[in-house]
Amino acid sequence: MQQFTSRLQLPGWAVVVAAAAVVAPLAAQNPSAGQMAEQYAQNAQANAKLMHQYTWQMRVSLTYKGNAETPELYQMNWAPDGTLQKTLISAPPEEKKERGVRKHVEESDIASLKAYLDSLVDLTKRYATPSPGTMMNFYSAAVTTPAPNGGVAATESGFLQSGDKVTFTLDPSTHQATSFTFSTTLEGDAVSGTVIYGSVPGGPNYASQTSVSVPNKQIALVLENFNFVKQ
Amino acid sequence: MTDSAPKAMKASVRVFSTVLATALLCAPGLAMAQAPNAGAMAEKYAAESRANAQLMRQYTWQMRVAVTYKDKPEAPALYQMNWAPDGTLQKTLLSAPHKESGRGIRGRIKKGKIEDFEKWLGELADLVKKYMAPTPGTMMDFYSKATFSSSPDGTVAVSAPGFIQPGDRATFFVDPKTNKPQRFTFTTALDGDPVTGTVAYGQVTGGPQYAEQVTAAVPAKEVTAVVNNFNFVKQ
Numbered sequence: 001m002q003q004f005t006s007r008l009q010l011p012g013w014a015v016v017v018a019a020a021a022v023v024a025p026l027a028a029q030n031p032s033a034g035q036m037a038e039q040y041a042q043n044a045q046a047n048a049k050l051m052h053q054y055t056w057q058m059r060v061s062l063t064y065k066g067n068a069e070t071p072e073l074y075q076m077n078w079a080p081d082g083t084l085q086k087t088l089i090s091a092p093p094e095e096k097k098e099r100g101v102r103k104h105v106e107e108s109d110i111a112s113l114k115a116y117l118d119s120l121v122d123l124t125k126r127y128a129t130p131s132p133g134t135m136m137n138f139y140s141a142a143v144t145t146p147a148p149n150g151g152v153a154a155t156e157s158g159f160l161q162s163g164d165k166v167t168f169t170l171d172p173s174t175h176q177a178t179s180f181t182f183s184t185t186l187e188g189d190a191v192s193g194t195v196i197y198g199s200v201p202g203g204p205n206y207a208s209q210t211s212v213s214v215p216n217k218q219i220a221l222v223l224e225n226f227n228f229v230k231q
Numbered sequence: 232m233t234d235s236a237p238k239a240m241k242a243s244v245r246v247f248s249t250v251l252a253t254a255l256l257c258a259p260g261l262a263m264a265q266a267p268n269a270g271a272m273a274e275k276y277a278a279e280s281r282a283n284a285q286l287m288r289q290y291t292w293q294m295r296v297a298v299t300y301k302d303k304p305e306a307p308a309l310y311q312m313n314w315a316p317d318g319t320l321q322k323t324l325l326s327a328p329h330k331e332s333g334r335g336i337r338g339r340i341k342k343g344k345i346e347d348f349e350k351w352l353g354e355l356a357d358l359v360k361k362y363m364a365p366t367p368g369t370m371m372d373f374y375s376k377a378t379f380s381s382s383p384d385g386t387v388a389v390s391a392p393g394f395i396q397p398g399d400r401a402t403f404f405v406d407p408k409t410n411k412p413q414r415f416t417f418t419t420a421l422d423g424d425p426v427t428g429t430v431a432y433g434q435v436t437g438g439p440q441y442a443e444q445v446t447a448a449v450p451a452k453e454v455t456a457v458v459n460n461f462n463f464v465k466q
Contacts, residue, residue, distance in 0.1 A: 034270030034277075037371055041270075133372030136273060140367065 037136035044132075050204035052078055057227040058086065063220040076225075116217065120186055124212050126160055127182045128195055134160065142168075151178060160184070176205060189216040200228045273371035286439035288314055293462040294322065299455040312460075351452070355421055359447045361395045362417045362428055369394065373401065386413055395419065411440060424451040435463045 031039070055078070061071040073090035130138070142154040152170045159166040164184035168177045180195040191214050198208030206225055213220040291314070297307035309326035365373070377391040386404040394401035399419035403412045415430040426449050433443030445458040 032270075032274055033367070034268075034272075034274035034371065036270075037273070037368070038268050038270035041375075131368075131372045132269065132375065133273065133366075133368035133370070135368070136270065136371050137366050137368035 033136045033139040036139040037132045040135045041132035047204045050200075051206065052082070053230055054200065054203060054228045055231060056206075056225055056229065057089070059222075059224045059226075061222040061224075063218075063222075065218045116187070117219070117221075120191065120212060120214065120219070120221070123184065123186050123191065124193055124210065127166065127184070127193060128180070128207060128210060130159070138166070149178075186214065189214050198225075203228060203230065269371045269374040272374045273367040276370045277367040283439045286435075287441065288318070289465055290435065290438060290463045291466060292441075292460055292464065293325070295459045295461075297457045297459075299457075301453045351422070352454075355426070355447065355449065355454070355456075358395075358419065358421050358426065359428055359445070362401065362415075362419070363430065363442065363445065365394070384413075421449065424449050433460070438463065438465065 056076050058074045058076050059071050060074070062069045071090070072088060074086040075089045077085050077087070079085050138156050138159060142156040144152050144154045147153040147169050150172065152172055153167050154170060155165065155167040157165045159182065161184060164182060166180065166182040169179045170176065171178050176199070177197050179197065182193045184191050191212065193210065193212040195207050196209040197205055199205045206228070208225055210223045211221070292312050294310045294312050295307050296310070298305050307326070308324060310322040311325050313321050313323070315321050373391050373394060377389045380388045380390070382388045382404055387407050388402050388404055390400060390402040392400045394417065396419060399417060401417045402415070404414045405412050412432055414432060417428045419426045426447065429446045430442050431444040432440055434440050441460055441463070443460055446455065448455045
């Protein structure tokens with residue numbers, strides 16, 4: 001993993017943890033879409049502030065062509081300037097050219113795969129961290145249906161790009177999103193993603209697990225955030 | 232335009248006329264009055280756009296679509312624009328149909344490449360459409376990050392990056408007296424090629440505001456499309 005993932009450098013994943021989309025306004029008492037989006041923005045800002053009080057760990061796992069690479073574990077901290085820093089704390093795997101992802105990817109192809117993964121990360125970030133305006137459109141057009149677990153599913157097509165589809169599943173008692181799924185495309189490849197939200201008691205909401213898969217490319221990425229500690 | 236007209240030319244006119252048909256309904260409504268927040272401003276934008284669209288339905292007008300490819304302007308197409316009883320916008324060609332020949336855009340595009348060109352034109356039209364008809368949510372994000380500056384012509388330039396896609400920029404030039412946009416410009420990219428767009432807004436006296444002229448240019452492809460709307464008549 002080290003020989004591949006560390007070379008790929010997926011800094012964008014660090015940001016995804018802040019994607020604790022607070023969709024609470026959706027179930028509020030008939031506010032307008034603009035008001036709901038404003039509330040979403042305020043909630044997101046407040047949640048981000050809370051997040052800055054914590055450190056946590058992040059695990060990144062990549063499966064490529066059916067082979068699961070050794071996950072990488074990072075310690076996540078906030079630098080004094082407010083930027084999020086990640087430090088690898090898992091043991092770096094030995095450099096073995098004939099094993100791991102590199103076994104399946106020619107050296108010359110690594111650059112193109114890296115570019116693709118970067119695009120995939122950027123795409124996932126856009127879905128996991130929607131702008132208030134995107135949420136305003138969502139609030140205007142979303143269709144709600146009962147979810148199997150007693151929650152409410154709010155679904156919209158054309159969330160970020162035509163042809164995509166997203167669904168927030170909400171806890172009816174807290175109005176918080178418990179999960180978020182999206183289906184979209186990247187360079188013509190079908191992409192599906194799922195975000196499971198967690199909540200630190202007395203602290204922020206966060207994306208506890210984000211999974212993205214691109215079947216055509218036989219790529220599956222899983223990002224987990226845990227061990228939140230207040231500073 | 233007849234069935235025997237150059238395919239690429241037909242496509243270029245078709246896609247841009249379709250773009251404008253939608254854009255006309257969405258062009259105005261950029262009220263820049265002081266509002267409590269971006270969400271409220273976006274709500275106001277949505278309400279004004281709806282009101283303008285209702286006004287627009289009381290009118291017929293004409294639309295001219297002109298495409299220039301490799302510095303050679305094609306014969307423009309003139310359409311009569313009417314609302315069908317079911318509320319859909321209909322366009323009827325008024326200008327004389329082009330004759331089939333090896334000249335024109337088709338004559339300058341290698342056989343086999345015409346479909347690619349048509350597809351690309353469609354993508355360009357879709358892109359322009361996104362800028363011409365921003366959603367309330369897009370406007371909310373725009374209001375949230377826009378910067379204001381004075382323009383030499385007395386308008387206030389309201390500008391922000393990341394309007395529709397990363398790397399782009401949109402600028403509304405707003406009349407400070409009416410709070411209505413006089414023109415709108417955008418810079419963006421399509422398949423890596425820079426695209427520039429300009430919209431000049433017009434105002435029907437006592438009627439709707441509309442996109443009087445829309446220009447989209449892709450220098451790398453040597454393509455420029457200009458759409459004009461005029462002769463508004465209340466029904």
